[in-house]
Amino acid sequence: MADIKENLEKLASLQRKISAYAHATALLYFDGNTGAPSKTTENRAISSSILSEELYRLQTSDETFALLEELDAHRDELPESERRQVYLILKELRETRCIPMDEYIALQKLLIESDSVWHEAKERSDFAMFLPYLEKIFEAYKKVAGYAAPDKDPYDYWLSRYEDGLNRETCDKFFSRLREGIVPLLARVMEASGGRVKGMEGYYPVSAQEKLSDYLMDVLLLDRGHCGISTTEHPYTINFGSHLDVRITTNYHENDFIPSMFSVIHEGGHALYETNIDDAYTRTAIDSGVSMGIHESQSRFYENIIARSKGFTSFLFPKLREIFPEALKDATEEDFYLACNTVVPGLIRIDADELTYCLHIMVRYELEKRIMAGELKVSELPSEWNRLYKEYLGVDVPDDKHGVLQDSHWANGNIGYFPSYALGSAYGAQLLSVMKKELDVDACTASGRLEPVNAWLKEHIWRHGSLIAPGELLRRACGEEFNPDYYVNYLSEKYSSVYGLK
């Protein structure tokens, strides 16, 4: 027992060090897209890569590996949280160590180059330029999966890296249920709307929008002492070393306040999850959200289920008129509700409405899966992409910039990542159905008093950090397995109501 105690102290110390390096590299990244001068990118990249290398050395050292193996051998004697920490670190470590060092380094190099080539290729709408890099990435990812999990299908391996336990079977069922629910619903919505778009364009000064951001963070009950807000080109949430320092970002457009408003609420959902992790887990491997899917379930819960609801938009509207008296002087509550819930199939995923969003994800899932299975060549991606956009969304893709080159994910090696966006939306709807049995969620949204909703999510999701695997976490919270019907039903009710469908 004395040995275990000593080893647990070493484990804690190891994790504190890891968190300090993670803090530094996260802060370098954040500085790079908040205030850094334009010609400092290379300088930052050098520091970041040196610190990452130092961390890699620490994490993969024989000493670290021996400590974790020793702790793992006694896993039944460990407290639950430490058992989980050992499991997570060791899993990562074993996978890293089974990749030959030269291939690991070559892959890191490939990803850095590929990101920069993708940027230029997107700018020029030139897929051919990006093709050789993307081919190499998919090849490398198949190979890495083979090293890490030789008995597993390569795509299943990558799916489960982002969402522990996820595989093609679950995804196939999920997406086919979704398609079968959404595609006919979308057709009825389009028929009812006649494709009309309701917007709220006007002049919304940044300083006023900043006030709105502060107000929204207060309504979400975010602890501003542990959560800051900054401006970046693409909004995101990041934590610095622990759940005790979280930053969200947004991007203001002076002709419309709605994009930033939903960014703040979406990132605010991520930040609620992070900042509410149990303090006992500070600076350990479980001191952050457990998976991409669960994380998106929280952000999309606040963005879509809460903030796009009839009740919440009614609650918010008087405040909006107070903040933007000029631009909104002729607008009505109903205009605002419709502007938040207008359905229009489009080309760009990140601009998609709640209803069509998952169709964008389905295209990506379909393509990734077929490439990883060797059923589709990387060179055939643009034409297949365009064909599927026509089939699922009914839109014609004019060029690769607005098509296959729009997302950075593949260029950065995030293969298997997209499905978790859709899963998160579906998790959220299932959580809502359980929450509604215990709380009057509609009353909370209509009054803007979100304490009970937050308390429920803190109890069932947030406080656990990464202690419990995503599937089990959802099962415990909902009392049943993941079931996409809740999401399809939610969408169907919501959009039948918005568009007055019978």
Added chain:
Amino acid sequence: MADIKENLEKLASLQRKISAYAHATALLYFDGNTGAPSKTTENRAISSSILSEELYRLQTSDETFALLEELDAHRDELPESERRQVYLILKELRETRCIPMDEYIALQKLLIESDSVWHEAKERSDFAMFLPYLEKIFEAYKKVAGYAAPDKDPYDYWLSRYEDGLNRETCDKFFSRLREGIVPLLARVMEASGGRVKGMEGYYPVSAQEKLSDYLMDVLLLDRGHCGISTTEHPYTINFGSHLDVRITTNYHENDFIPSMFSVIHEGGHALYETNIDDAYTRTAIDSGVSMGIHESQSRFYENIIARSKGFTSFLFPKLREIFPEALKDATEEDFYLACNTVVPGLIRIDADELTYCLHIMVRYELEKRIMAGELKVSELPSEWNRLYKEYLGVDVPDDKHGVLQDSHWANGNIGYFPSYALGSAYGAQLLSVMKKELDVDACTASGRLEPVNAWLKEHIWRHGSLIAPGELLRRACGEEFNPDYYVNYLSEKYSSVYGLK
């Protein structure tokens, strides 16, 4: 020779690593006083101390020491820049290694506690609260000097830590020359002015002041691609890993634009020095300014000699009226010039005018010197402080908050640091006198075209980074030894002209 080449590569790699850690800890500090949420201080302190510890281990390892000793043994075969790098790192390392580890750790701990106690003591104006910490700091600093340089006077040791080669003898001569020049001059200025204060109070919106900051940075010819500007409570300049990423900060007061204007120009001077270091020295021990004194000579050169001159204030005034049309509608160029050059002996060093500034420094020098020599007890500091302020500046100190507790330097262990502020001012005046033989400096300031001034300073000072020791650097630039007469003459001419003295 093959061995040396290999060792030089190891030296370069060591310095790159050191710079990456320095980058991370500097960025953590910067984040802490720019955008960080209020309750994240402890989280940042943990990461910072872990990274500092990792760096300390790297720097003081036997392997590092052996490499440097080996290189030092062959110093005559090394290129000039590497010889200097080895000298600087080894000097630091030898001094650190000769302090017993437990004392070193105890001192670091003492400084952290003392900083926090000082903050509270200053707030409460309670010197007694701070006294035991300050006593321990002075004791520890005598002891460390004894370890590091047993043959040297302890205060001389600390003076030379901030300004290589500086000692009490030089300081005594310097300050007595200054006193003898400034004190009677000040009396005549006060007689002429009758103590009248010329200010420019009004309403100066932050957004307009930000435009002025950008304009001033352009006039200084700062490369904005490598130099950013942010807002902090106390202005400073910091570099991130190398001279290629420098940030200055300022603090805006809406009732007066002058404080921020001079902060931007002062910090801009520091940033010109840093950003113009030769790229060949990137991420080495010579990739920053060589000493506090030389650094202040640059910042105070731009702040005082350039920006408070008759020519520059005339050049700037039309732009100021353009930026602040309301507040300055009745102001004249002459008002502005006088507001920039009003002399008023006061209590607070950082608010002091150009003429009385050095008197504030003299008080601190006098007191430090006597404490280190055992001629004054730390407990006697407040009464001696107040006595000297009366003697040198003619002001009565109402309480310790506005007296001995005003500066953070001693609380942070920066004993021997103050004299370099005054030295810097004097270096600047001596550099000006040489520069004037080669350039029409007045024409540059009057036209706001500072290229020739910058080019001169880049050639003689900036590009060298820390390659050349401060005394030698000044000697080469000026063609003679440091001579405080230039500064006394400069002040005398300047303030005789401002106040129309005969």
